Amino acid sequence: MTEEERIELANLLFPNIDKTRDYYEDKYPKRNLSEEAMVTRYGPSPTGFVHLGNLLSAFADMVYAKQTGGSFFLRIEDTDQKRMVDGGIDNIVSVLHDFDILPNEGYSFGGEYGPYQQSERTEIYQTYVKDLIVKGLAYPCFMTEEEIAEIKEEQEINKTKIGIYGVYAQDRDLSLEEVKEHLNNGDEYVIRLKSPGDAKKEIEVVDCIKGKMKFPEHDVDTILLKKDGTPTYHFAHAIDDHLMHTTHVIRGDEWVSSLPLHVQLFEILGFEPVKYAHIAPITIKDQETGNIRKISKRKDPWFGVKYYDENGIPIEALHLYLATITNTNFEEWYLSNSDKDITDFEFSFDKQAIGGTSFDEAKLINLCKTYFSRKSGEEVYNETLNWAKKHDEEYAKLLEDNKDDMIKFLSIEKDGPRPRKDISKYSEVKEEFSYAIDSLFKKENYSKNESEKEYDIDLVLDYVNNHLNLDCDNEEWFNGVREFASSNGYAASPKDYKKNPDDYKGHVGDICEAIRVMVTGRLKSPDLFSIMKILGKDRILKRIDLYKNR
């Protein structure tokens, strides 16, 4: 075809496209950002389901853009109507809000480079395709699905590469007359890339995470525009990330094999290449088979994003976990910098795991504990209240009614270099602090206790009534307990008791245990004296009474 013929063809195929490439190039000028600023994007397709892997890549997008003073935008990749799920887009947006992984630009977030929804950019894609046709780099292909299936079968038998390329690209060099004939017959067509690649040649692609990779050149006439006129992922990626001036494409590594195509597309279109960072998928060792597999919605509850909210895992703690996956040196840094948080850490691609990262629930839980231990009692109170409002209204009400006490309880052993590390989820607070709220403290609290022992009520009563002084410090208090112990035939220290067990009825610890059980209903608790101090003598006596009548 001559150039005139190609122009005629382009106008025949896209009569309604009246804008030019230059129009869009001018409309979306380069961003006014510094050299090192990274522009990243999260491009979900609206299937309605967001999983941990999606969150991980969005998290990386956010973190890299933020720390370089760049931009992180949300682009809805809805070129395939079959994948659309009602409410899917809204769900994506609300999950990003819930998890505090917020783009500063994009669909529903505003910005100068929209529309940020691919289904609204059809005209843009077609403008660029029209231009490619004029340049002889793309062509309409009228092959039917049956024809293509046959070719595929043949290729499978011959064990050659599958796809439309070389001799298989039948419509590559159709004359203008032949195209017109097809068009007159009303034949359906797609637009294919006229790939200039040579599979015998090798190209090298550098990935920010995986490093250098070598591939044969891409030589398949990949579909650019489907028969309904919408673009395939590959073409939309090239156009959008160019026009939106993405600098770093961070995405799942299922895309690495498309790299030769994408590089070629950028070249053909005359775009400045983008950098790629392919993230390894989150995997899991299957309990049954022992094999590594991708995490699955059905088998792995924490894969779905609802799990975290329902179980009361703090969003910030999840961020911590995502950060440890994102950069392998994050965890060590975080543990040794107790006064800092995620935004102080400098993420880098070369500290990113290359192989698959396996989900480690124990580690997540531990990170949660560390997270809680670094929060003040008041912060834990407020966050737990917010969570309870959503999941346990009754408890939320009680938390509000007992605010002052609750904060005091949650603050026990919080100061000092080694704060308590006992809760990992909001959902655990109710049980872990079951003794904190009077109206929740019932006789049943005693039967839940794993101790079968019968404690000496009179002894405890005597102690509380006649010896307990709540107006002192911990050390003074404990010395008092020691004195009380020895004057009642108990050893003042467990060591003494161990030496001569026959000389004593027991030791201080036994007395403390009796008090603890009567006051808290548990064998284990944070510092007993702190708890008693908050409760006060009256409430302590009431609990002993409750114990007596249990």
Add this chain to the structure above:
RNA sequence: GGCCUGUUGGUGAAGUGGCUUAACACACUGCCCUCUCAAGGCAGCAUUCACGGAUUCGAAUUCCGUACAGGCUACCA
């Protein structure tokens, strides 16, 4: 079948040719501290980096083969 990528303890992993008798963290076990628990301290937990060969004075680190695993090979993303 073809093309890519990966494989270090129970787990996440550090490691880029000698500083590694393999860091750190989680989990687990034991001891210590201690009124219980949590925390903390100490110790134990891979003589070896999937396997086989090559290069080198020297390899977890480079190269080649094998095995296994994952991804792609759609008018899905």
